[in-house]
Amino acid sequence: MDIRRADQIADTLEQLVFAGEFQDGDRLDELKLAEQFHVSRTPIREALQVLVTSGMAEQIPRRGVFIRQPGPVELLEMFETMAEIEAVCGRLAATRMSDQELDALADANDRCQQAIQASDHDRYYSENETFHQIIYRGAANSFLEKQAKQLQNRLRAYRRIQLRFRGRLRQSMSEHSEILQFLRDGDADNTARALRGHVAVQGEKFHQLMASLKR
Amino acid sequence: MDIRRADQIADTLEQLVFAGEFQDGDRLDELKLAEQFHVSRTPIREALQVLVTSGMAEQIPRRGVFIRQPGPVELLEMFETMAEIEAVCGRLAATRMSDQELDALADANDRCQQAIQASDHDRYYSENETFHQIIYRGAANSFLEKQAKQLQNRLRAYRRIQLRFRGRLRQSMSEHSEILQFLRDGDADNTARALRGHVAVQGEKFHQLMASLKR
DNA sequence: GTCAATAATCTTGTATACAATAACTCTGAT
DNA sequence: ATCAGAGTTATTGTATACAAGATTATTGAC
Numbered sequence: 100m101d102i103r104r105a106d107q108i109a110d111t112l113e114q115l116v117f118a119g120e121f122q123d124g125d126r127l128d129e130l131k132l133a134e135q136f137h138v139s140r141t142p143i144r145e146a147l148q149v150l151v152t153s154g155m156a157e158q159i160p161r162r163g164v165f166i167r168q169p170g171p172v173e174l175l176e177m178f179e180t181m182a183e184i185e186a187v188c189g190r191l192a193a194t195r196m197s198d199q200e201l202d203a204l205a206d207a208n209d210r211c212q213q214a215i216q217a218s219d220h221d222r223y224y225s226e227n228e229t230f231h232q233i234i235y236r237g238a239a240n241s242f243l244e245k246q247a248k249q250l251q252n253r254l255r256a257y258r259r260i261q262l263r264f265r266g267r268l269r270q271s272m273s274e275h276s277e278i279l280q281f282l283r284d285g286d287a288d289n290t291a292r293a294l295r296g297h298v299a300v301q302g303e304k305f306h307q308l309m310a311s312l313k314r
Numbered sequence: 315m316d317i318r319r320a321d322q323i324a325d326t327l328e329q330l331v332f333a334g335e336f337q338d339g340d341r342l343d344e345l346k347l348a349e350q351f352h353v354s355r356t357p358i359r360e361a362l363q364v365l366v367t368s369g370m371a372e373q374i375p376r377r378g379v380f381i382r383q384p385g386p387v388e389l390l391e392m393f394e395t396m397a398e399i400e401a402v403c404g405r406l407a408a409t410r411m412s413d414q415e416l417d418a419l420a421d422a423n424d425r426c427q428q429a430i431q432a433s434d435h436d437r438y439y440s441e442n443e444t445f446h447q448i449i450y451r452g453a454a455n456s457f458l459e460k461q462a463k464q465l466q467n468r469l470r471a472y473r474r475i476q477l478r479f480r481g482r483l484r485q486s487m488s489e490h491s492e493i494l495q496f497l498r499d500g501d502a503d504n505t506a507r508a509l510r511g512h513v514a515v516q517g518e519k520f521h522q523l524m525a526s527l528k529r
Numbered sequence: 530g531t532c533a534a535t536a537a538t539c540t541t542g543t544a545t546a547c548a549a550t551a552a553c554t555c556t557g558a559t
Numbered sequence: 560a561t562c563a564g565a566g567t568t569a570t571t572g573t574a575t576a577c578a579a580g581a582t583t584a585t586t587g588a589c
Contacts, residue, residue, distance in 0.1 A: 102375035102550095103572070129541075139574045144542090148360050152367035160317035161541060161580055176457035183406075183458070187398040242391035243398070246461075317580095318542070344570075354544045359572090376550055376571060 105142035108132075109149040116155050116166055117256055123168035127156065171309050174257060178302025181250050185231065186295035188247055189278065192237030193287040201283055204233045208275050215268055223268070224259060230275060234294070237282070261304040271297070320357035323347075324364040331370050331381055332471050338383035342371065386524050389472060393517025396465050400446065401510035403462055404493065407452030408502040416498055419448045423490050430483055438483070439474060445490060449509070452497070476519040486512070 101107050112132075115121065127150075132143045147164045150156040158164045169177060196204075207230040214223035228251065235247040262268065274297040281290040316322050327347075330336065342365075347358045362379045365371040373379045384392060411419075422445040429438035443466065450462040477483065489512045496505040 105572080106375075130539090140541090141573050141575090145360065145363050145572095148363040149367050152364050160321075163541070173457060176455045179406075179455055180458045180461065183402040184399075187402065190398075191394075240391045240394055242388060243395045246395065320542080355571090356543050356545090360542095377552095378571070 103142070103145075104136075104138055105145035106149075108136055108138070108142055109146035111136075112146055112150055113153075113155065116150070116168075117253075119168075119256065121166040121168070123166065123170070125166050126163045127166060128163070171306070175302050175306060177250065177254055178257075178305060179299065181247075181254055182295045182298035182302065184243075184247050184250060185234070185298045186291040188235050188238040188243065189282070189290040189294040190287045191240060191243075192234050193282055193285050193290040195239040196237035196282060200233060200237050201279075204230065204237070204279055204282065207233055208272075208279055211275065212272060215272065220262075224262070227271075228255075234278075234282070257305055258301055261301050261308060264304050264308075267304065318357070319351075319353055320360035321364075323351055323353070323357055324361035326351075327361055327365055328368075328370065331365070331383075332468075334383075334471065336381045336383070338381065338385070340381050341378045342381060343378075386521070390517050390521060392465065392469055393472075393520060394514065396462075396469055397510045397513035397517065399458075399462050399465060400449070400513045401506040403450050403453040403458065404497070404505040404509040405502045406455060406458075407449050408497055408500050408505040410454040411452035411497060415448060415452050416494075419445065419452070419494055419497065422448055423487075423494055426490065427487060430487065435477075439477070442486075443470075449493075449497075472520055473516055476516050476523060479519050479523075482519065 101110070112127075121127075127147060129140045129143050129147070133140045136143065147156065147158075150166075151158045151164055154167070156164045156166045207226055210226040211223055211230060214220075214226050231251065232248065235244040235251075238244060262271070274293065278290060278293045278297065281293055316325070327342075336342075342362060344355045344358050344362070348355050351358065362371065362373075365381075366373045366379055369382070371379045371381045422441055425441040426438060426445060429435075429441050446466065447463065450459040450466075453459060477486070489508065493505060493508045493512065496508055
């Protein structure tokens with residue numbers, strides 16, 4: 100619903116970057132992009148500013164803007180940060196979530212389970228994100244919630260990869276149930292611990308995957 | 315060291331916003347700013363994009379960009395988030411900081427103490443930030459470190475206000491010493507707890523101040 | 530053949546021009 | 560006096576123009 104062409108282009112470019120259409124270090128050529136989007140350089144430049152500010156690209160004055168895909172080390176750091184932020188959300192949510200929100204969480208969990216039984220991976224990814232977002236919301240801190248969603252968004256592509264590990268889906272579901280129970284009990288510490296582990300293992304799985312690919 | 319005028323302007327505007335030169339809802343007039351900075355609208359617009367992307371201003375298409383100062387509720391949320399992020403940094407730092415880093419932390423703490431004895435508030439603020447930044451660094455996660463620094467930066471102005479509370483400086487120092495000791499002991503849980511409290515109390519003090527001003 | 534230096538080309542950053550929409554003003558009717 | 564509506568002015572968003580620095584190509588010396 101953006102009126103500004105520049106905003107639409109920024110969104111599209113963001114999607115393309117997340118989708119891995121660009122390699123790390125690729126230069127975003129203003130003229131080529133302008134041609135591609137059928138606009139002048141002006142809206143392209145404004146879109147590039149957005150990418151740079153949000154950390155997805157780097158700007159070198161008089162040289163251009165270059166996309167910056169996180170390397171293995173940065174990805175691990177991001178997963179660790181995500182794990183800790185989720186743990187924080189869980190800790191707060193344990194004492195703040197309403198019964199309604201807990202029911203919504205249980206529903207989301209059920210839908211995850213259904214998606215697995217239907218072998219509908221896309222739907223599982225989607226419902227899984229919903230499950231976690233309900234917890235962010237449950238922390239009753241919209242600033243924190245925004246931060247969590249932002250990071251979740253940035254890690255989406257990599258989360259998908261690691262979820263393909265054999266047996267991971269089943270284990271992930273059992274962790275979900277455990278988390279749900281801790282939240283129901285209002286057990287802040289255990290919720291935090293469970294969520295931290297639940298997300299941190301994703302980083303570890305990803306690490307394993309990277310290591311196995313290197314060989 | 316920016317070559318781009320637009321970047322310099324973005325920095326300046328950011329400073330001005332943090333310094334409270336603008337009221338919430340103020341429109342940033344492109345023409346006036348262009349005149350003020352002796353440039354055309356182009357670099358101004360690129361600077362405004364940066365402010366909008368980093369959340370300091372809101373853009374309404376075809377209407378302009380309006381600065382968004384956080385209200386009391388959002389500030390409390392930001393302080394709470396800061397407290398939790400610092401706690402996370404502390405938890406990780408407890409098992410990851412080198413002896414060198416611990417010594418640097420002790421030095422920073424000493425300099426805080428000296429600044430207080432010299433009644434040099436500006437220097438205290440500065441050294442205090444250093445103290446905390448060493449802990450962020452100690453978490454050995456540069457992504458997390460960047461996030462922490464960013465939030466620290468956004469809350470700077472408000473932290474200054476609340477530190478004026480009577481007796482707060484002394485108490486703050488004793489908390490620092492406690493945190494340092496927990497880090498030395500490698501006690502992750504207690505470091506996290508102490509840091510969370512240390513920062514959370516800032517939010518509470520700020521809240522008290524707001525409430526007293528409302529009357 | 531390789532390297533350095535200079536010229537030509539490209540690309541970025543800023544300024545200006547123009548089109549479209551929003552805000553404002555002024556008039557006239559009730 | 561108040562409100563509606565047309566016309567005017569302002570402001571945004573995009574396109575184009577131009578200047579300056581970066582990149583590439585070319586030429587010439589060794």
